[in-house]
Amino acid sequence: MLNAFVSSLSVYSSLLSISVELSESFSVGFERPLFFLLLPIAAVALWALVFRGASGMASDRSRRWFLAARVVVVALVVLSAAGPYTVQSQMTTGEPSVTLLVDESDSTAVTPDAADRIAETIEGEGVAVRRVPVGTNDSSPVGDAVAANLQEDGNLVLLSDGRVTGGQSLQEAAALARSVNATVSVVSPEPRTAERYVTVVGPEKVSLGVENRFAARVDGVGPNTSATLTVSVDSEQVLERSSAEAPTTAAFNHTFESTGSHTITAEIDANDRFEANDVFRKTVRVVEQPEILYVSPGEYPFRDYLGELYDVETAAEVPEDLSPYYAVVVQDAPAESVGNVDRLQQFVIEGGGLFVVGGPNAFESGGYEGSNLASMLPVTTGEGQARATNIVLAVDVSGSAREGMAIQKSAALSVLEQLGDENDVGIVGFNYQAYRVADVEPLSENRGELADKIRRLRAGGATDIAAGVRGSGELLGERPGTVILVSDGHDSPDEAAGVAAQLSERGVRVVTVGAGERVNERTLQTIAGAGSGSYFRATETTRLGILFGGSGAAGASELIVLDRRSFVTSGVTLTSSPAAFNDVAVRPGADFLVAGGNGQPALATWRYGLGRVATLTAHGADGTLDGLLREPDSLLLTRTTNYAVGDPERKATGVTGIPDTRVGESTTVTYRGSERPETEGATFRRVGEETFQATVTPEERGYYEVLGATYAANYPREYAAFGPDPALETLVEDTGGREFTAAQGADIARFASQRARGVQPVETDWTWLFLLTGLLVFTAEVSYRRLQVRRRTTTADGGLP
Numbered sequence: 001m002l003n004a005f006v007s008s009l010s011v012y013s014s015l016l017s018i019s020v021e022l023s024e025s026f027s028v029g030f031e032r033p034l035f036f037l038l039l040p041i042a043a044v045a046l047w048a049l050v051f052r053g054a055s056g057m058a059s060d061r062s063r064r065w066f067l068a069a070r071v072v073v074v075a076l077v078v079l080s081a082a083g084p085y086t087v088q089s090q091m092t093t094g095e096p097s098v099t100l101l102v103d104e105s106d107s108t109a110v111t112p113d114a115a116d117r118i119a120e121t122i123e124g125e126g127v128a129v130r131r132v133p134v135g136t137n138d139s140s141p142v143g144d145a146v147a148a149n150l151q152e153d154g155n156l157v158l159l160s161d162g163r164v165t166g167g168q169s170l171q172e173a174a175a176l177a178r179s180v181n182a183t184v185s186v187v188s189p190e191p192r193t194a195e196r197y198v199t200v201v202g203p204e205k206v207s208l209g210v211e212n213r214f215a216a217r218v219d220g221v222g223p224n225t226s227a228t229l230t231v232s233v234d235s236e237q238v239l240e241r242s243s244a245e246a247p248t249t250a251a252f253n254h255t256f257e258s259t260g261s262h263t264i265t266a267e268i269d270a271n272d273r274f275e276a277n278d279v280f281r282k283t284v285r286v287v288e289q290p291e292i293l294y295v296s297p298g299e300y301p302f303r304d305y306l307g308e309l310y311d312v313e314t315a316a317e318v319p320e321d322l323s324p325y326y327a328v329v330v331q332d333a334p335a336e337s338v339g340n341v342d343r344l345q346q347f348v349i350e351g352g353g354l355f356v357v358g359g360p361n362a363f364e365s366g367g368y369e370g371s372n373l374a375s376m377l378p379v380t381t382g383e384g385q386a387r388a389t390n391i392v393l394a395v396d397v398s399g400s401a402r403e404g405m406a407i408q409k410s411a412a413l414s415v416l417e418q419l420g421d422e423n424d425v426g427i428v429g430f431n432y433q434a435y436r437v438a439d440v441e442p443l444s445e446n447r448g449e450l451a452d453k454i455r456r457l458r459a460g461g462a463t464d465i466a467a468g469v470r471g472s473g474e475l476l477g478e479r480p481g482t483v484i485l486v487s488d489g490h491d492s493p494d495e496a497a498g499v500a501a502q503l504s505e506r507g508v509r510v511v512t513v514g515a516g517e518r519v520n521e522r523t524l525q526t527i528a529g530a531g532s533g534s535y536f537r538a539t540e541t542t543r544l545g546i547l548f549g550g551s552g553a554a555g556a557s558e559l560i561v562l563d564r565r566s567f568v569t570s571g572v573t574l575t576s577s578p579a580a581f582n583d584v585a586v587r588p589g590a591d592f593l594v595a596g597g598n599g600q601p602a603l604a605t606w607r608y609g610l611g612r613v614a615t616l617t618a619h620g621a622d623g624t625l626d627g628l629l630r631e632p633d634s635l636l637l638t639r640t641t642n643y644a645v646g647d648p649e650r651k652a653t654g655v656t657g658i659p660d661t662r663v664g665e666s667t668t669v670t671y672r673g674s675e676r677p678e679t680e681g682a683t684f685r686r687v688g689e690e691t692f693q694a695t696v697t698p699e700e701r702g703y704y705e706v707l708g709a710t711y712a713a714n715y716p717r718e719y720a721a722f723g724p725d726p727a728l729e730t731l732v733e734d735t736g737g738r739e740f741t742a743a744q745g746a747d748i749a750r751f752a753s754q755r756a757r758g759v760q761p762v763e764t765d766w767t768w769l770f771l772l773t774g775l776l777v778f779t780a781e782v783s784y785r786r787l788q789v790r791r792r793t794t795t796a797d798g799g800l801p
Contacts, residue, residue: 031083042074069781076774084766096756097128098748099149103142103160105135107718110191110222110273114742115159118187121745127752138718141167146184147176154182155752161188162725165717170727174734175492178462183755185737188724195722196220196227196246196270197277207289210309211255216266220246221722227270234262256286261710263703277719281703281712283660290326290648297337302625309638322347327644332359332623334366341372348376349609353644357616359623363582378590378606379615388422390440390481392472396488398431398463404488404516405459411515411538412454412486418545419443426475427453431461434471466495469510473503480507488516489523490734500531509533520730534563546599547592559602560595568605568639569593576627578618605643614640656709663716666697669706679707
C-alpha cells in the first residue's frame, strides 16, 4: 500500500515541477515537489515514537536532540526524493558535426570532384562528418535533400551547383532551415570542363505570311571551345555560325508560307562534356491571319501597319455582324460615329477584343463620357482625377535586412515622397511578425510624422514576409486599397503569395519594391503577381508616383513602362515622345501599363466579360501615332493588338494544340471539337464545352505528333544550366551559413565548432548530495550515541528507538 502511494505521488509530483530563478544565469528547482508533503507526516510520526508513551531512562534533553537529528535525516531524504536540481548557463564546446550533401547529378560533372578532400579535412580537424549523396544522372532534387537532412541547430554543407530539377526549391528549404535554426553552407566549385548547350526562343504561334523573329543561343561554362551552330527550319538550313565564346546569340527572321506545325532545329558541333544538349528542337504553329475590323472616320498610317500583320477589313462604323472578326480596332473616332456600340459590347463580352486608339477626336473630345462605349474601357474620360486610395507601406525590418537597412529606409521614404496627398497612408514594420507603426490616416496631415517614424525603424529578428503582408491587410481592415511592400525578398514566396492572393480577392492590391544590398527579385515578383500588383526596383519609385497621385518626372516627355510583367510590355523598349495625350484616368482594377513622363495614362488594359480591351491615349499632334509606328516602339502596338485578338484559333474546331516539353516532363494536349478524339498513347477527357485534354510524357528526345499537331521533346532540364545557381547565395544568406571553396575544409570545421560552442543551460542533479548528507548525519548520530554508552555517560536502555 505504501509503495503504491509513493509511486502515485511520484507520478503526479513530476507533473508539478517548480523552478525559481535566482539570477539571469542561475535557477533552482525540484522535479517532484509533492514529496515535501511527507515531511510533516514523518515529523509527527517521529515525535510520537520519541515522546508519546516514552519509557526508559533517557532525559527530555536527550530525546529532543534525538528527535532533531532524525528530523534532519528525514528532511534530507525527502529533499532527495523531491529531485533537487540547479540550472546554470555555462560556456560549452558542444559536439560539432557536419552533414555533407554531395550532389552527384550530371550537371556537376563539369566541376572537380572535391567531396573526399573536404570530408577528410573536416574529420582531420576533429569534427564528425555525415556524408549524404544527392541526385543521380539527370535528377537533382537538391531542395528535398536539404529539407530531409535538417536537424535542430545543425550544420549542413551543400556541395552542389544548386541546379534543382525537381521537388521543392532552395527557397522553400531555406524557410525550413530557419525554423529549426540550422545553417546551410555551400561549396560550389567553378566548372573546369568545357560544356556548351543550345536553345531556341521565339513565338509559339504565328500568322501566315508574317515575318517573325527567332534567336538561337549557345550558352556554356568552362574554357573556350570552338562550336559551330547550325539552324534549320523544316529541315532546311537557314543559319550557320561559328564561335569559341559563350554565350553567343544568333538572331534570324523567318516567314512561314503554309499553315500547320513547323519545326526549328538548332544544333552545335562542339568538343564538350555532354552530347545530349547539343540539339534543341522547337515547334511553331502557323495559323491564318486573324481577321480584324478597323473603324475610323479618318485615314491613319496605323491601318496600313495593321494590314502587314493581320487580315484587316475597314469600316466607317461598327456593323451588326461581327462574327468574322477576332478584334475591333477603333482609332480617333467620336462615340456617336462608332456605330452599333450595343453589338460591339456583346461581341467583347462573348470573348472578342477591342483596341481603342485615341486622338484629337476621341475620349474627352469625342463625347465618350457617359456613353456605352466608355463603359467597356479601362479608363474614364475627362480630365484625369487624382487617384486617391488607402495605402499601407510595409517595411522589412528583419535581420536579413539589417545590412541594407539604410537602403530599405531610403526606399520607403522615396515611396512615401511619391504618394499624393489625397491618399490615406499607414505603416507596418515586420520581421517574423507585423508591428503597427502608424494607422491609415490622411497623408496630407501626417507626411512629416510618417517620414520620422520610418527613419526611426530598427532591424532585427527573422524574416516572414507573409506576416508583413497579412499585418498590412489587417491594418486596412475592410477598406480596399494597396499594400506597398519594401523588402529584400529573402524569404520563401509561397505563403506570402497565398496571403497576397487572398487580399487581391477582396480588392487589395500588393505592390512590391526591392530594396537592400542583395535583392531576391524572383520572390518579390511572385508576391506581386499573386497580389495583382507590380514589382519595382528601389530606383524605380517614381513610377509609384504615377500610380498613386504623385507628379512623376517633372517635364519629362518620354513614355514609361510601369509594369513589365505583362505580355503587352515584356521586353518592349520605348523611345518615342508623343506630343499629346487624351485626358483620362485609369479605372480601379485595370492594368496601367504605360504612362507619359508626367504621369499621364498612355496604355491601359483589362478584361471585360470574356473579352480583352486596351486603350492607347498617347498620340501625335496630328492624331497619328507618330514615333510609335517605328521600331522599336512599334512592338508595343503589335503586342497590344495581339492581346486584344487573344487566341487566333479560338473560333476554329478540330484543332489540336500542344506545347513543347522536355524528356520525362509531361505536356498537355488540348483538342477543340464536338467529339472526343481517340488516338494511340493519349486518353482525352472533357474539360469544357467542345474542349478535351490529354497528358503525354515523352521518354526520348525528338519530334512527336498527336492528332496532326507536332511537339518537341528536348533534353532534360539537368543539361540546360551549369555552374553555381544564384539561388545558392540566397540560401546561404537566409540561413546564416557561409560560402566556402573546396580548399577550406578546415574553415568549415571551425565554423561548425563555433556554431556548437556557446552559452548553454547546464542542469545539475543534486539528489545524491542530499542522500549522502542524510546518511552521514544518521551515521554520526548513531555513532555518537554508541560512544556515549561506551563512556558510560548514558545507558543502552534509554528508551530511544
